[in-house]
Amino acid sequence: MMNPNEVVVVINPGSTSTKIALYNREGLVKDMVSRHLQKELDRFNKVTDQFEYRLEMVKSALDEMLQEDDLKVVGIVGRGGIVKPLEGGTYRISSDFLEDARTGKYGDHASNLGSMLANKLSEYFDLESSYTVDPVSAGNIVEKAQISGVPGIERNRRGHPLNMKMTARKIAAQQGIAYEEASYVIAHLGGGISIASVEGGKITDVNDALMGMGPFSPNRAGAIPTRGIMDLCYSKPRKEVEALLSKNSGLKAYLGVDDLRDVFKLIDDGNEKAQLVYDAFVYQIAKEIGAYHTAMKCKADGIIITGGIAYSDRFIADLKEYVNDLTAFFVYPGENEMEALAEGAFRVIDGKELALEY
Secondary structure (H helix, E strand, C coil), X not given: CCCCCEEEEEEEECCCEEEEEEEECCEEEEEEEEECCHHHHCCCCCHHHHHHHHHHHHHHHHHHHHCCCCCEEEEEEECCCCCCCECCCEEECCHHHHHHHHXXXXXXXXXHHHHHHHHHHHHHXXXXXXXXXXXXXXXXCCHHHHECCCXXXXXXXXXXXXXXXXXXXXXXXXXXXXXXXXXXXXXXXXXXXXXXXXXCCEEEEECCCCCCCCCCCCCCCCCCCHHHHHHHHHHCCHHHHHHHHHHCCHHHHHHCCCCHHHHHHHHHCCCHHHHHHHHHHHHHHHHXXXXXXXXXXXXXXXXXXXEHHHHCHHHHHHHHXXXXXXXXXXXXXECCHHHHHHHHHHHHHCCCCCCECC
């Protein structure tokens, strides 16, 4: 019988917070969120320079969480960041993985800190290994989906595989379908938007949620005309273009707000521009969902909407007008990243699956 006092530590860094949790095999035991003031984060040149600052906060939180109960830490797992394209699964954190995360070789993102913190904490708790599950760039993308139209340039695949796959598992169970046999179009809608096909338990295609593909998001550009990209690249330094497309576009650029609740307030106050931009926002998401449904030969078992925006009943009602008749429609608001990380770590710890190597 499994010991309920055995827990894994789960670390999930976000842009201005770090989520910390303890899970046993039955589920969540304790959790805590460390908040980070933006003025403190502004001291650092890049996100991974925040490592020591966040590490001390995480250690302090864990010491508090573990001091009263007879809990034994048997594993550490951190959210995987933007690394090289990988197949989905649970990875043992290696020196190569850490180097690519630390340097931001494939992208500088708060999630890069997840593997760095998990690795250091494995030393703190005297564990042999630390893990990450379904990093941002993970997926089993079919070859035909990688072709861009320009030889030498492949389509990126940076999305939300952790939440997507975990949510798909839950919906498959709800439908009474084996997850490994189910197929879904799943849209994670938050600050970044990723829309994917999940088939046979694997993400087989996904847009680039960071920049360059798919619908625009609250603050990201999505797919924009190539000529406009060329004009930007010849008129601004690369870092400015990257910041514009990945942080300062979308709803934020058009309306000055990136929270859908603020957009609705503008609309309700009679702002016609806000209505138009919002209509385009819903339209582009619906169009991308329809494209993925078609690419799956219209045989998806369901369309799943998840992420923070899925909490908005008003948005969901507007989206359903476009896609509700395609197949079964499910809404699962929020994200399951912490649970997905814990389950992935336990599958390896309990010998149900082998850890993958980077």
